[in-house]
Amino acid sequence: MRELSLNVLDIAQNSIAAAATLVTIEIEEAMGMLTIRIGDNGRGMTNEQLEQIRDPFYTTRKTRRVGMGIPLFRMAAEMAGGSLAIESEVGVGTTVTARFGLDHIDRMPLGDMVGTMDTLIRLNPGIDFLYRHTVDERSFELDTRSLREVLDGVPLSEPDIMDWIDANLTEGIQSLGSNA
Numbered sequence: 285m286r287e288l289s290l291n292v293l294d295i296a297q298n299s300i301a302a303a304a305t306l307v308t309i310e311i312e313e314a315m316g317m318l319t320i321r322i323g324d325n326g327r328g329m330t331n332e333q334l335e336q337i338r339d340p341f342y343t344t345r346k347t348r349r350v351g352m353g354i355p356l357f358r359m360a361a362e363m364a365g366g367s368l369a370i371e372s373e374v375g376v377g378t379t380v381t382a383r384f385g386l387d388h389i390d391r392m393p394l395g396d397m398v399g400t401m402d403t404l405i406r407l408n409p410g411i412d413f414l415y416r417h418t419v420d421e422r423s424f425e426l427d428t429r430s431l432r433e434v435l436d437g438v439p440l441s442e443p444d445i446m447d448w449i450d451a452n453l454t455e456g457i458q459s460l461g462s463n464a
């Protein structure tokens with residue numbers, strides 16, 4: 285993957301697979317670090333599952349496909365002078381936090397977060413998404429829960445609504461002066 289936004293899309297798919305109803309995607313650029321956090325209220329993981337993710341080639345079944353979403357995101361972070369951490373609790377949810385050196389030569393660009401959010405929102409009508417992007421003291425937020433309230437039953441996937449969401453995200457992120 286050449287863009288971190290594609291890793292974010294991939295990690296958010298795990299939240300969706302875990303039956304989350306709310307997925308929070310936070311991007312923070314501060315003090316020379318880029319932090320990307322994907323949090324959900326899905327089914328969570330047991331300690332045993334968490335151990336297995338730390339060792340992607342561990343498997344109890346020969347037929348189990350080795351998942352690469354988290355290992356790839358971890359590799360991207362470690363390559364760029366950062367790290368990845370996972371917190372999870374069964375029945376509560378999961379948070380994946382990746383940190384990167386903002387100016388590290390091997391850090392992949394954040395890329396098209398508007399495209400990632402557009403895809404997630406459009407393809408998952410039953411799930412709410414909160415996008416929060418912070419650069420130093422400036423912050424931008426888009427919350428599909430508040431949009432739904434205003435829209436009063438009109439689906440977010442309506443083309444006009446999606447166009448508005450894309451424009452709002454584009455403008456909001458631009459206004460932050462992001463270096464990611």
Ligand SMILES: Nc1ncnc2c1ncn2[C@@H]1O[C@H](COP(=O)(O)OP(=O)(O)OP(=O)(O)O)[C@@H](O)[C@H]1O
Pocket residue numbers: 294295298299302324326327328329333337350351352353354355378
């Ligand atoms: N947010 C989450 N909630 C619950 N379980 C999760 C979550 N994220 C990951 N997992 C568990 O960790 C496993 C490994 O995730 P990972 O993204 O690395 O691989 P995968 O999703 O199985 O495969 P791939 O991403 O390559 O399609 C998942 O199969 C799932 O069991």
Ligand SMILES: [Mg+2]
Pocket residue numbers: 294295297298351352353354
């Ligand atoms: Mg995955």
